[in-house]
Amino acid sequence: MIDLTIMHKELLALVQDTGRLKAVEKIRGLGIYPDSDFDTLIDMIRRQTEADTAFIAVVEDDKVLYQACSSVDTPLTEITDRIAVSCLIERLQWQPAFPLTAQAGIESPYTGLVWGIPIMVAGHAIGSLCLMDRSGRTSSWAAGNDDLLPRTAQLIASLFELKQSARARTMEEFDLSRANVRYALALKAGRVATWSWDQDEQVIECDARMRQLLGLQEVGTVTSKRLFRQLDRDDLARLHAELKDMYGSDEDVTVEFRVQSTGCYVLALGHVFERDEQGNPRKIIGVAIDLTESKRSEEKTRLLLREVNHRVKNMLAILQSLASQTLRHAQSPERFTRAFSGRLAALATSHSLLSDQEWEDIDLVSLIQTQVKPFASHYAEQVTIKGRPIAINADAAIALGLVVHELATNAMQHGALSRRDGHVAISFDIDTPPSGQPTLTILWRETGGPRLNEERRRGFGSILIEHSLKKIIGSDVNISYKKSGVTAKISMPV
Numbered sequence: 001m002i003d004l005t006i007m008h009k010e011l012l013a014l015v016q017d018t019g020r021l022k023a024v025e026k027i028r029g030l031g032i033y034p035d036s037d038f039d040t041l042i043d044m045i046r047r048q049t050e051a052d053t054a055f056i057a058v059v060e061d062d063k064v065l066y067q068a069c070s071s072v073d074t075p076l077t078e079i080t081d082r083i084a085v086s087c088l089i090e091r092l093q094w095q096p097a098f099p100l101t102a103q104a105g106i107e108s109p110y111t112g113l114v115w116g117i118p119i120m121v122a123g124h125a126i127g128s129l130c131l132m133d134r135s136g137r138t139s140s141w142a143a144g145n146d147d148l149l150p151r152t153a154q155l156i157a158s159l160f161e162l163k164q165s166a167r168a169r170t171m172e173e174f175d176l177s178r179a180n181v182r183y184a185l186a187l188k189a190g191r192v193a194t195w196s197w198d199q200d201e202q203v204i205e206c207d208a209r210m211r212q213l214l215g216l217q218e219v220g221t222v223t224s225k226r227l228f229r230q231l232d233r234d235d236l237a238r239l240h241a242e243l244k245d246m247y248g249s250d251e252d253v254t255v256e257f258r259v260q261s262t263g264c265y266v267l268a269l270g271h272v273f274e275r276d277e278q279g280n281p282r283k284i285i286g287v288a289i290d291l292t293e294s295k296r297s298e299e300k301t302r303l304l305l306r307e308v309n310h311r312v313k314n315m316l317a318i319l320q321s322l323a324s325q326t327l328r329h330a331q332s333p334e335r336f337t338r339a340f341s342g343r344l345a346a347l348a349t350s351h352s353l354l355s356d357q358e359w360e361d362i363d364l365v366s367l368i369q370t371q372v373k374p375f376a377s378h379y380a381e382q383v384t385i386k387g388r389p390i391a392i393n394a395d396a397a398i399a400l401g402l403v404v405h406e407l408a409t410n411a412m413q414h415g416a417l418s419r420r421d422g423h424v425a426i427s428f429d430i431d432t433p434p435s436g437q438p439t440l441t442i443l444w445r446e447t448g449g450p451r452l453n454e455e456r457r458r459g460f461g462s463i464l465i466e467h468s469l470k471k472i473i474g475s476d477v478n479i480s481y482k483k484s485g486v487t488a489k490i491s492m493p494v
Helices: 009-015 018-028 036-049 078-086 137-142 148-189 208-214 224-230 233-247 292-329 333-356 364-375 394-413 462-473
Strands: 053-059 064-071 091-094 113-121 124-133 193-198 203-206 253-258 265-275 281-290 383-386 423-431 439-447 476-482 485-493
Touching: 009 078, 018 053, 018 124, 018 148, 036 053, 036 064, 036 124, 036 137, 036 148, 053 078, 064 078, 078 113, 078 124, 091 137, 113 137, 113 148, 124 137, 124 148, 193 208, 193 265, 203 208, 203 224, 208 281, 233 253, 233 265, 233 281, 265 292, 364 383, 364 394, 364 423, 394 439, 394 485
Parallel strands: 383 423
Antiparallel strands: 053 064, 053 124, 091 113, 113 124, 193 203, 193 281, 253 265, 265 281, 423 439, 439 485, 476 485
């Protein structure tokens, strides 16, 4: 460490000068590393001057760093630190006289002579070139070579600057390489294609992703004409107009087009990178992304909105019929509320299933299970469903959900599901006649419930099932009230 308390004001101000410290930081970079060029140079200087010790030091604000040292018997200690700092101001045949405490094996002040000269970089003394000699041989040499140390100090300063420039260049190249890798990874992760367009040659350089988007994987050189032949004819006039806007603009320009051969929708972002003396574009560079999935999603959204509009109309018709029939046959407002609420819940259940499937066809078993489970206290033991996998559309699912709900409600109140040992067997299949439309047949059979009588028959919601829903889904529903239990047969076109 440098002892600042013993420096005179002029030297202290020089050591702490802000401009000098910035120059030191720039030269020093990430540290002082062994370097054969400096080692060779300082060894030549010591041998030529016959000095005991020669060193190149870089002086920071609180410590001395040694770039190179050649010595016969002088160690680098607090003495050399103080000599390096003092020689930021030129000192020739100087006898150090500053006080020293006994440390690092040094018992007394240095008794030889010192030749020291500052190393100047960008107008600042970043360090010093120093010679130390006890024998007097260096004095004889110095008498006829008073310009060697200044020229050597200049050489050392140039060498420092060259090394610093080389380090900076290496770091820039390394940073650029890392940035290129990061950008390449980002483009790959984002599935972004890159391209450049040479306007003089009318040749477009594409990466593999861009060739894939354009359907030109097997083509060698991609020319402008070859590219335009790939595009949808309806997009060409608009695309040429947008390209003209790009030619005259210094801003990024986006163009969207459809590739005829692949069906891909592509969004390209381009920028004029280079112009000639007249301002005409010479190089255009850009990126592109695949919009196909986004376009399909937009189309699907439009279809879903139209589908929702259709479903709302159907749902209003069903609700109107439900409310009318339920109110007509309800014996009290409380029974109307209870019955109508249950039927609304059945509609909501079917609606939720369809929403989960984005209003696509849904599995018949799932529809039956969701409508029956709430009414069976021991579902696994009381209910069996048999049939091969069948998917039904939204209209059929909503109406059929109401039918199954009504059957399950009545089974819980008056039929098989009202007893622990009661059982409901549900089976279904599709009948495809030689001529005509395929028909889905669902059979509902209850056993183990209480014996039915004529009074109970009117509480089964048969009017709703057999008449109202027939008009909505075009189905044929037949219910038989046997003493052993209810049997319902539902037939509907698929």
